[in-house]
Amino acid sequence: xxxxxxxxxxxxxxxxxxxxxxxxxxxxxxxxxxxxxxxxxxxxxxxxxxxxxxxxxxxxxxxxxxxxxxxxxxxxxxxxxxxxxxxxxxxxxxxxxxxxxxxxxxxxxxxxxxxxxxxxxxxxxxxxxxxxxxxxxxxxxxxxxxxxxxxxxxxxxxxxxxxxxxxxxxxxxxxxxxxxxxxxxxxxxxxxxxxxxxxxxxxxxxxxxxxxxxxxxxxxxxxxxxxxxxxxxxxxxxxxxxxxxxxxxxxxxxxxxxxxxxxxxxxxxxxxxxxxxxxxxxxxxxxxxxxxxxxxxxxxxxxxxxxxxxxxxxxxxxxxxxxxxxxxxxxxxxxxxxxxxxxxxxxxxxxxxxxxxxxxxxxxxx
Amino acid sequence: xxxxxxxxxxxxxxxxxxxxxxxxxxxxxxxxxxxxxxxxxxxxxxxxxxxxxxxxxxxxxxxxxxxxxxxxxxxxxxxxxxxxxxxxxxxxxxxxxxxxxxxxxxxxxxxxxxxxxxxxxxxxxxxxxxxxxxxxxxxxxxxxxxxxxxxxxxxxxxxxxxxxxxxxxxxxxxxxxxxxxxxxxxxxxxxxxxxxxxxxxxxxxxxxxxxxxxxxxxxxxxxxxxxxxxxxxxxxxxxxxxxxxxxxxxxxxxxxxxxxxxxxxxxxxxxxxxxxxxxxxxxxxxxxxxxxxxxxxxxxxxxxxxxxxx
Numbered sequence: 001x002x003x004x005x006x007x008x009x010x011x012x013x014x015x016x017x018x019x020x021x022x023x024x025x026x027x028x029x030x031x032x033x034x035x036x037x038x039x040x041x042x043x044x045x046x047x048x049x050x051x052x053x054x055x056x057x058x059x060x061x062x063x064x065x066x067x068x069x070x071x072x073x074x075x076x077x078x079x080x081x082x083x084x085x086x087x088x089x090x091x092x093x094x095x096x097x098x099x100x101x102x103x104x105x106x107x108x109x110x111x112x113x114x115x116x117x118x119x120x121x122x123x124x125x126x127x128x129x130x131x132x133x134x135x136x137x138x139x140x141x142x143x144x145x146x147x148x149x150x151x152x153x154x155x156x157x158x159x160x161x162x163x164x165x166x167x168x169x170x171x172x173x174x175x176x177x178x179x180x181x182x183x184x185x186x187x188x189x190x191x192x193x194x195x196x197x198x199x200x201x202x203x204x205x206x207x208x209x210x211x212x213x214x215x216x217x218x219x220x221x222x223x224x225x226x227x228x229x230x231x232x233x234x235x236x237x238x239x240x241x242x243x244x245x246x247x248x249x250x251x252x253x254x255x256x257x258x259x260x261x262x263x264x265x266x267x268x269x270x271x272x273x274x275x276x277x278x279x280x281x282x283x284x285x286x287x288x289x290x291x292x293x294x295x296x297x298x299x300x301x302x303x304x305x306x307x308x309x310x311x312x313x314x315x316x317x318x319x320x321x322x323x324x325x326x327x328x329x330x331x332x333x334x335x336x337x338x339x340x341x342x343x344x345x346x347x348x349x350x351x352x353x354x355x356x357x358x359x360x361x362x363x364x365x366x
Numbered sequence: 367x368x369x370x371x372x373x374x375x376x377x378x379x380x381x382x383x384x385x386x387x388x389x390x391x392x393x394x395x396x397x398x399x400x401x402x403x404x405x406x407x408x409x410x411x412x413x414x415x416x417x418x419x420x421x422x423x424x425x426x427x428x429x430x431x432x433x434x435x436x437x438x439x440x441x442x443x444x445x446x447x448x449x450x451x452x453x454x455x456x457x458x459x460x461x462x463x464x465x466x467x468x469x470x471x472x473x474x475x476x477x478x479x480x481x482x483x484x485x486x487x488x489x490x491x492x493x494x495x496x497x498x499x500x501x502x503x504x505x506x507x508x509x510x511x512x513x514x515x516x517x518x519x520x521x522x523x524x525x526x527x528x529x530x531x532x533x534x535x536x537x538x539x540x541x542x543x544x545x546x547x548x549x550x551x552x553x554x555x556x557x558x559x560x561x562x563x564x565x566x567x568x569x570x571x572x573x574x575x576x577x578x579x580x581x582x583x584x585x586x587x588x589x590x591x592x593x594x595x596x597x598x599x600x601x602x603x604x605x606x607x608x609x610x611x612x613x614x615x616x617x618x619x620x621x622x623x624x625x626x627x628x629x630x631x632x633x634x635x636x637x638x639x640x641x642x643x644x645x646x647x648x649x650x651x652x653x654x655x656x657x658x659x660x661x662x663x664x665x666x667x668x669x670x671x672x673x674x675x676x
Binding site for chain 2: 062066068070119121122123128129132133134136137140143144147270273276277280284320328329331333334335336340343
């Protein structure tokens with residue numbers, strides 16, 4: 001939160017406290033403002049929060065530990081399909097979210113370690129390809145495991161996932177406050193996701209300055225040196241994979257239950273790349289960066305979707321580039337240009353600096 | 367027995383295409399230590415450019431002989447891919463040559479997706495029928511084993527191109543400069559090699575091979591679309607790793623082996639898993655091989671180059 005506040009262009013340095021309140025205010029008020037433009041925008045915000053969770057998780061792996069993972073979406077898929085198996089009419093199992101969530105986290109973490117073990121010795125670029133292959137294998141299985149026994153229901157996916165029910169409170173139903181005033185379920189999900197995101201941010205922030213986080217940083221900057229000073233790089237890498245995967249799995253569950261339906265299509269390589277672009281765009285190894293990257297790159301395509309079509313129609317008389325193409329164009333250009341022009345991302349040095357200052361202020365010696 | 371021989375034929379055909387593409391990966395990796403993710407997409411660009419040229423030629427000169435048409439379309443597709451590779455290297459990779467390891471890799475992924483998106487904009491999302499100018503009527507050299515003239519052409523052309531490349535790298539001055547650059551940039555530069563030029567040329571030569579591979583690939587299957595290069599690209603990369611990345615002979619061997627494994631795997635997977643898995647799992651073989659090779663023998667079948675070069 002602190003880093004995010006400091007990243008606000010002008011106010012952040014002048015008055016950090018006010019900036020911090022501003023961030024909180026924006027986070028709380030965002031769906032209300034979005035509602036003024038229509039319900040779809042609240043939905044966009046909900047998805048933005050899910051992408052933030054994903055980006056935070058991937059940032060652990062790529063940014064903190066320096067392991068380029070191109071199959072990250074596979075863990076998201078593991079989470080979503082766990083929810084689909086354990087809380088839907090597909091197998092007629094309906095477990096509550098409190099059981100599904102930890103189970104999915106365990107499964108995803110196990111998947112993370114399973115992937116982590118064989119690739120431990122691989123260097124950056126090989127690692128990228130192997131993880132990409134892992135993601136593809138998971139997707140191929142999701143697509144084809146409907147025969148001879150129907151497990152995943154193939155390309156059609158699984159429908160009618162149970163909604164999130166917290167203490168008997170169904171988030172998918174609108175709350176009727178008075179006759180004319182009702183709180184839409186999208187809002188409920190928004191604040192639920194917001195809570196998850198805030199929790200994750202606090203957790204990751206503590207993690208970053210902990211022994212583990214510092215070990216990751218050392219390993220990322222120089223693996224040999226890290227080994228020499230007694231860091232167990234094997235365990236640290238596995239931990240990074242497992243924790244990153246856990247985040248992926250948890251957001252997968254949230255995604256599945258929120259959307260009410262899962263299919264292999266949602267877990268394509270393009271999505272892995274999209275999340276990676278968010279992390280890269282915002283600034284690798286930086287919590288605020290991951291958040292900002294995720295917000296911008298998940299909301300911008302939606303804005304384009306609504307702007308681009310009418311603008312193109314007005315200019316050329318017909319739609320030249322459909323929104324999906326625009327999204328891909330945007331993501332790929334963001335990735336290339338960011339690496340060429342500003343490799344440390346949107347919010348790089350200042351946040352890092354504040355982090356060191358924070359450590360000094362706390363009296364933590366490194 | 368017929369099935370066995372048939373799988374060998376299929377494997378050789380696919381494998382020689384993989385080998386051609388793998389050469390591009392391995393040359394660039396050998397010189398720069400960079401996995402050029404976008405190399406697979408050059409295959410796609412080659413195929414679609416050739417398709418465009420064929421369409422144009424069919425409109426202008428409908429009576430043209432198929433061989434002339436194929437050659438002309440290759441004459442367009444190869445330079446287009448070369449130019450693209452040159453631009454790519456110049457704009458996206460060269461500025462990052464001394465950047466941290468992850469940076470060029472991420473850029474390469476970006477370039478790959480950019481190429482796919484641009485192709486999607488130019489040629490649309492649908493699958494295009496690719497004119498099969500060389501006959502696809504199978505002949506039977508042995509009773510029960512089928513091979514089409516186009517498949518024969520693929521094997522022959524790949525073999526010729528690979529032989530040409532080996533000659534280029536081992537016998538010419540350019541080849542010596544390439545090997546020197548791969549060995550050590552700085553020393554090569556001190557010996558008077560224009561290393562920037564050599565690196566650009568490596569990309570360009572790889573692109574030419576990819577363009578030919580693309581045309582052959584599309585001719586064999588009779589279709590082309592914007593995403594067709596990605597999977598063959600990944601598999602070719604696997605082939606390069608399998609053979610020992612940075613090693614030309616290895617890339618060829620890896621391509622052929624991978625093609626054979628894939629075709630045998632697809633043919634027999636149903637028997638091996640008692641009908642639980644079928645040939646729609648064909649694509650996982652490449653990834654499994656990649657994983658296994660990297661874990662147990664990271665230097666590949668023929669590679670001496672240490673993969674842990676910092």
